[in-house]
Amino acid sequence: xxxxxxxxxxxxxxxxxxxxxxxxxxxxxxxxxxxxxxxxxxxxxxxxxxxxxxxxxxxxxxxxxxxxxxxxxxxxxxxxxxxxxxxxxxxxxxxxxxxxxxxxxxxxxxxxxxxxxxxxxxxxxxxxxxxxxxxxxxxxxxxxxxxxxxxxxxxxxxxxxxxxxxxxxxxxxxxxxxxxxxxxxxxxxxxxxxxxxxxxxxxxxxxxxxxxxxxxxxxxxxxxxxxxxxxxxxxxxxxxxxxxxxxxxxxxxxxxxxxxxxxxxxxxxxxxxxxxxxxxxxxxxxxxxxxxxxxxxxxxxxxxxxxxxxxxxxxxxxxxxxxxxxxxxxxxxxxxxxxxxxxxxxxxxxxxxxxxxxxxxxxxxxxxxxxx
Amino acid sequence: xxxxxxxxxxxxxxxxxxxxxxxxxxxxxxxxxxxxxxxxxxxxxxxxxxxxxxxxxxxxxxxxxxxxxxxxxxxxxxxxxxxxxxxxxxxxxxxxxxxxxxxxxxxxxxxxxxxxxxxxxxxxxxxxxxxxxxxxxxxxxxxxxxxxxxxxxxxxxxxxxxxxxxxxxxxxxxxxxxxxxxxxxxxxxxxxxxxxxxxxxxxxxxxxxxxxxxxxxxxxxxxxxxxxxxxxxxxxxxxxxxxxxxxxxxxxxxxxxxxxxxxxxxxxxxxxxxxxxxxxxxxxxxxxxxxxxxxxxxxxxxxxxxxxxxxxxxxxxxxxxxxxxxxxx
Ligand SMILES: Cc1ncc(C[n+]2csc(CCOP(=O)(O)OP(=O)(O)O)c2C)c(N)n1
Numbered sequence: 049x050x051x052x053x054x055x056x057x058x059x060x061x062x063x064x065x066x067x068x069x070x071x072x073x074x075x076x077x078x079x080x081x082x083x084x085x086x087x088x089x090x091x092x093x094x095x096x097x098x099x100x101x102x103x104x105x106x107x108x109x110x111x112x113x114x115x116x117x118x119x120x121x122x123x124x125x126x127x128x129x130x131x132x133x134x135x136x137x138x139x140x141x142x143x144x145x146x147x148x149x150x151x152x153x154x155x156x157x158x159x160x161x162x163x164x165x166x167x168x169x170x171x172x173x174x175x176x177x178x179x180x181x182x183x184x185x186x187x188x189x190x191x192x193x194x195x196x197x198x199x200x201x202x203x204x205x206x207x208x209x210x211x212x213x214x215x216x217x218x219x220x221x222x223x224x225x226x227x228x229x230x231x232x233x234x235x236x237x238x239x240x241x242x243x244x245x246x247x248x249x250x251x252x253x254x255x256x257x258x259x260x261x262x263x264x265x266x267x268x269x270x271x272x273x274x275x276x277x278x279x280x281x282x283x284x285x286x287x288x289x290x291x292x293x294x295x296x297x298x299x300x301x302x303x304x305x306x307x308x309x310x311x312x313x314x315x316x317x318x319x320x321x322x323x324x325x326x327x328x329x330x331x332x333x334x335x336x337x338x339x340x341x342x343x344x345x346x347x348x349x350x351x352x353x354x355x356x357x358x359x360x361x362x363x364x365x366x367x368x369x370x371x372x373x374x375x376x377x378x379x380x381x382x383x384x385x386x387x388x389x390x391x392x393x394x395x396x397x398x399x400x401x402x403x404x405x406x407x408x409x410x411x412x413x414x415x416x417x418x419x420x
Numbered sequence: 421x422x423x424x425x426x427x428x429x430x431x432x433x434x435x436x437x438x439x440x441x442x443x444x445x446x447x448x449x450x451x452x453x454x455x456x457x458x459x460x461x462x463x464x465x466x467x468x469x470x471x472x473x474x475x476x477x478x479x480x481x482x483x484x485x486x487x488x489x490x491x492x493x494x495x496x497x498x499x500x501x502x503x504x505x506x507x508x509x510x511x512x513x514x515x516x517x518x519x520x521x522x523x524x525x526x527x528x529x530x531x532x533x534x535x536x537x538x539x540x541x542x543x544x545x546x547x548x549x550x551x552x553x554x555x556x557x558x559x560x561x562x563x564x565x566x567x568x569x570x571x572x573x574x575x576x577x578x579x580x581x582x583x584x585x586x587x588x589x590x591x592x593x594x595x596x597x598x599x600x601x602x603x604x605x606x607x608x609x610x611x612x613x614x615x616x617x618x619x620x621x622x623x624x625x626x627x628x629x630x631x632x633x634x635x636x637x638x639x640x641x642x643x644x645x646x647x648x649x650x651x652x653x654x655x656x657x658x659x660x661x662x663x664x665x666x667x668x669x670x671x672x673x674x675x676x677x678x679x680x681x682x683x684x685x686x687x688x689x690x691x692x693x694x695x696x697x698x699x700x701x702x703x704x705x706x707x708x709x710x711x712x713x714x715x716x717x718x719x720x721x722x723x724x725x726x727x728x729x730x731x732x733x734x735x736x737x738x739x740x741x742x743x744x745x746x747x748x749x
Binding site: 323397 | 449450453454457475477478479482509548549687688718720724725726727728730733734739
């Protein structure tokens, strides 16, 4: 396959695909991908929605109405880009835990995501037609699952692609390398991504690796690897689009490093002020993907401040309505902790479930006693 | 003596050990500058330098293997895993190498390292953050596993673990890190590995527990006074689960004739299974009621909305105690 990006940017020389600058001005017109105005607006709208949702969830978390969660704030451009290029009918998204913007793009309803962050497993169940796996907390293991999904696609002669993502910290787990190695040996259609947001909780990327960048980590496995500006939606989309096509057409795996930045806290229970240098953070804010994209769209006459106000209002109302639904529906009954262990309840578990039911019928308040 | 919580007790133990022995070092995810997710190692990098307290790249299998290499070569690494449920990649080395090195090399090489990790539920955490997998560690010959419930025991057991010539896993109940404070001696002292602690003396029922259920059991004993004012309970905090204090438990059951084992981990193939079997073998003729247990159900630890159903709580323990006490052949 003839490529425009893959193989044209050398990770060993730290070359980066970038289309627009921090002010949304096109700096590399030859790299501009073919993407429609509608798609651009749709992408921006999801990025905006994800940001609004992160803000809202932060508020709810501070009020104690939501558990700890991990925000995509700052990383929306690449997350929307790489999921937008998937074919929802046949491709898989194997997420990590910090993938709000990607989940939204895949079609995961906000109420599911919020339900999950209130601690209800039903939130991890994607609706029919949404091939988005539950949030993967165990870092590294999503890379091998994606490899297996892709192996099965190839083996069963279908043309779906699996796409998966982890952080810069996640690139230190052995499993990420091990999966890439396997995927390349079998030339399976998987796109591996690392969202290098510069921090793994309080550990900076430079304490995670002495490699010149993370893209070079794919090179040792023989996988075509490329680095792109993950806060530049156009560059992110261009590279992801080509990578998915590349994998789908039988060329084997691709590895993408998105250069991005975590603008929020690691999770809502962490305070980055303790470890993150303030000047670094102030500088990173100048590269906020939403600001860049919005300015680009305004310059293109596709967007305006009036439209922004309207969009914010609509989205805020939608988010609040979804959360209201979640607050009504977040609790579940005793059966739900038993029912999904096996295809059928074992005799033992039936006994334990009855024991639990009898107990909580008598002492319902003790569910919250002694541990919350 | 200072009055401190368990997380502070961890820090103190490490501080004392590092002060005494330059070969003691600590590492793990984020343990350096920030001091780990629970701040257990806070201040150690500032005091002892980046060579003795540092962030390691995220890779639990590597932590355990590297720790083993250090330990075989004269050092005393104390490795922090962020959460028990997230540290499972390290099991490969714990089971296949760390636990076996003394045996494999017929005593030439040993693995005197310490691996610490938060464990257990009741903290409203996300998936995989509330696992209670102590039985996996207890099942591995060649390592010791301790599970303190108080600040005093936390400091003393960590210092004993560091002193130990064998590899020790320290499981720290997350729920108790900041739950209460206690007077803890300054400086060096140890709590012997393998010795239980009798919280209450009693004649009618032996309750054996460990970790955060120690606190739940104390509450349950209090509640029992309403229905069984004359019953006295012997409450034992095991503190170490491998080796565990067989002697204390057997002597107690010989006196009381009744046993209840309490833990939050799932029921089947658990620590309670081991204790009940042992008591059955050693003092069957003393028993006045079936040996019994109050545990989590055999399900994946539910997320927050369902966790309350699964967790052991004082009311569940109370009912279990009443059942044993009221049992009639
Ligand atoms: C196997 C495993 N070990 C440890 C953790 C605990 N943990 C949660 S997030 C995190 C940092 C991850 O950083 P990075 O991969 O850079 O992703 P980011 O959170 O920055 O998106 C760690 C170590 C985990 N979830 N899984």
